[in-house]
Amino acid sequence: MLCKGIAAAQGIALGRALVKVEETLSYTRKTLAADQVPAEVARLKEALNKTNSQLEAIKQKALRDIGEAEAKIFEAHQLFLEDPEFVGAMEGNIENDKVNAEAALEDVRDMFVGMFESMDNEYMRERAADLRDVSQRILKNLLGVEDTLVGDSKEPVILVVHDLTPSDTAQLDKSKVKAFVTNIGGRTSHSAIMARTMEIPAITGLNDITEKVQTGDMLIVDGETGDVYVNPEQELIATYQKKLEEYEAQKAAWAQLINEPSVSKDGHHVELVANIGNPHDAEVADKAGAEGIGLFRTEFLYMGRDNFPTEEEQFESYKAVALTMDNNRPVVIRTLDIGGDKELPYLQLPHEMNPFLGYRAIRICLDQVDLFKTQLRALLRASAFGNIKIMYPMIATLKELRQANAILEEVKAELRDKGIAFNEEIEVGMMIEIPAAAVIADQLAKEADFFSIGTNDLIQYTMACDRMNQQISYLYDPYNPAVLRLIKNVIDAAHKEGKWAGMCGEMAGEEYALPILLGFGLDEFSMSAPTVLRARHMLKQLSYAELQAVAEHVLSLESGEEIRNYIKVNVLDKL
Ligand SMILES: C=C(OP(=O)(O)O)C(=O)O
Numbered sequence: 217m218l219c220k221g222i223a224a225a226q227g228i229a230l231g232r233a234l235v236k237v238e239e240t241l242s243y244t245r246k247t248l249a250a251d252q253v254p255a256e257v258a259r260l261k262e263a264l265n266k267t268n269s270q271l272e273a274i275k276q277k278a279l280r281d282i283g284e285a286e287a288k289i290f291e292a293h294q295l296f297l298e299d300p301e302f303v304g305a306m307e308g309n310i311e312n313d314k315v316n317a318e319a320a321l322e323d324v325r326d327m328f329v330g331m332f333e334s335m336d337n338e339y340m341r342e343r344a345a346d347l348r349d350v351s352q353r354i355l356k357n358l359l360g361v362e363d364t365l366v367g368d369s370k371e372p373v374i375l376v377v378h379d380l381t382p383s384d385t386a387q388l389d390k391s392k393v394k395a396f397v398t399n400i401g402g403r404t405s406h407s408a409i410m411a412r413t414m415e416i417p418a419i420t421g422l423n424d425i426t427e428k429v430q431t432g433d434m435l436i437v438d439g440e441t442g443d444v445y446v447n448p449e450q451e452l453i454a455t456y457q458k459k460l461e462e463y464e465a466q467k468a469a470w471a472q473l474i475n476e477p478s479v480s481k482d483g484h485h486v487e488l489v490a491n492i493g494n495p496h497d498a499e500v501a502d503k504a505g506a507e508g509i510g511l512f513r514t515e516f517l518y519m520g521r522d523n524f525p526t527e528e529e530q531f532e533s534y535k536a537v538a539l540t541m542d543n544n545r546p547v548v549i550r551t552l553d554i555g556g557d558k559e560l561p562y563l564q565l566p567h568e569m570n571p572f573l574g575y576r577a578i579r580i581c582l583d584q585v586d587l588f589k590t591q592l593r594a595l596l597r598a599s600a601f602g603n604i605k606i607m608y609p610m611i612a613t614l615k616e617l618r619q620a621n622a623i624l625e626e627v628k629a630e631l632r633d634k635g636i637a638f639n640e641e642i643e644v645g646m647m648i649e650i651p652a653a654a655v656i657a658d659q660l661a662k663e664a665d666f667f668s669i670g671t672n673d674l675i676q677y678t679m680a681c682d683r684m685n686q687q688i689s690y691l692y693d694p695y696n697p698a699v700l701r702l703i704k705n706v707i708d709a710a711h712k713e714g715k716w717a718g719m720c721g722e723m724a725g726e727e728y729a730l731p732i733l734l735g736f737g738l739d740e741f742s743m744s745a746p747t748v749l750r751a752r753h754m755l756k757q758l759s760y761a762e763l764q765a766v767a768e769h770v771l772s773l774e775s776g777e778e779i780r781n782y783i784k785v786n787v788l789d790k791l
């Protein structure tokens with residue numbers, strides 16, 4: 217059986233399925249005799265300690281493998297275990313009501329969750345969700361239930377789940393999980409982006425894979441095509457085993473290119489840079505051969521915590537990235553892009569019918585100027601330590617660009633007055649992710665130093681198709697002629713004004729996109745770190761001169777399917 221989903225993270229995996237459905241934890245409410253109380257309190261404390269150690273281990277793993285922002289999620293969970301009101305209430309229930317620890321836990325949890333949820337405040341609702349999570353973990357420890365997605369199966373497995381939260385993804389151990397496949401989610405969802413950083417093949421949006429597959433079934437996961445084969449024929453297994461070996465060999469060959477320049481067969485140079493969410497990612501990108509950072513999503517510094525990061529905290533993060541990217545390598549740092557699918561509970565954004573079309577990103581920053589200025593000050597100060605460039609997200613009009621630049625000029629003047637160093641020549645560019653901006657790119661190019669095309673959003677806004685909704689994913693197509701024409705327009709407009717154009721949407725790292733974008737003349741390609749060397753390898757085999765004609769022809773084709781097919785036959789199959 218073949219199931220088709222969304223190729224969320226590249227790579228191939230063959231192995232046995234482990235289908236994981238959320239288990240219900242049952243226990244009996246007991247009334248204790250007075251002399252049983254001390255032992256019950258001790259049992260609770262033991263479970264709390266165990267929970268704390270588990271969370272500490274997960275936090276350290278997240279810090280090592282993914283990043284600080286993700287690690288903070290678990291730190292917030294740990295705080296509950298030290299909260300005297302929460303812990304004291306549970307002990308009180310055991311002592312006064314003479315109930316067992318499980319019952320005390322659930323009563324206290326329900327009381328706090330009810331209280332948080334009744335506050336009609338996004339931040340408190342998040343706290344309620346956190347408390348549910350922690351309580352579930354404590355309950356498992358009281359009941360002696362294993363806390364692991366994969367248990368202790370001897371063979372590494374392919375995880376089959378309804379959905380994976382970012383915290384689930386952070387916990388995955390690459391030596392135990394070969395790949396994961398989920399019912400819901402898209403290619404640009406947070407856990408998909410994390411899977412790519414962790415190099416775990418992943419397929420999302422399979423609808424009902426948890427029902428079609430049983431634990432122990434043999435699976436083939438093709439992270440290039442989004443195909444999952446369930447109990448395939450021996451012949452197909454052999455084909456994929458060969459593909460897997462080839463893929464591993466290819467990876468070894470790509471690794472040879474780590475210090476090579478990114479040039480095409482005929483000597484055309486482009487920049488291959490990485491997308492990051494925190495300073496640790498920059499180190500990963502450096503080791504993966506990135507020539508710089510094309511997108512630092514700074515909103516991750518703001519997420520998973522209780523209040524705004526200070527200017528000092530931000531300055532340290534930006535400076536750290538600039539220093540990692542030594543030798544004047546570019547570091548494009550995007551100002552806060554919160555809203556849409558990225559919530560910030562303590563900012564208390566209004567509830568909206570269409571958050572992706574709402575109060576988000578630069579719209580918030582131009583409205584809450586102090587918030588914006590704090591970030592700009594930190595960015596300018598860090599620019600004294602490396603080749604930092606500032607980038608605004610979600611610009612729709614020339615007026616917004618001018619407003620943002622005017623605020624930036626104010627901040628620069630304040631720093632000059634105080635004699636604080638920054639790079640006076642700092643480049644200031646903008647994302648092109650709203651069709652309106654793509655259409656007036658000629659006007660914007662006169663006032664922005666560079667463009668970076670954010671296809672993740674540009675596609676959803678051009679096609680009126682939610683990037684998270686797999687039901688209409690046939691519309692979410694980077695190769696749709698409308699999307700490609702906008703991209704071409706943006707690149708041409710930048711070049712006409714002598715500016716450079718890059719791309720930091722996920723499309724920039726796609727095999728089919730590289731020849732087209734190269735032919736269009738894109739100057740900078742920003743992608744997940746593990747994709748950089750593959751792109752460099754491919755680039756070396758491509759001729760810029762030939763691809764200009766190919767790309768020109770692509771613009772006359774009528775559908776994404778036709779375009780992909782044309783690229784396959786005329787470019788990819790010939791490599
Ligand atoms: C890079 C982009 O930004 P994000 O994915 O953070 O919205 C984009 O929209 O393409």
Ligand SMILES: [Mg+2]
Binds near residue numbers: 672673
């Ligand atoms: Mg975007």
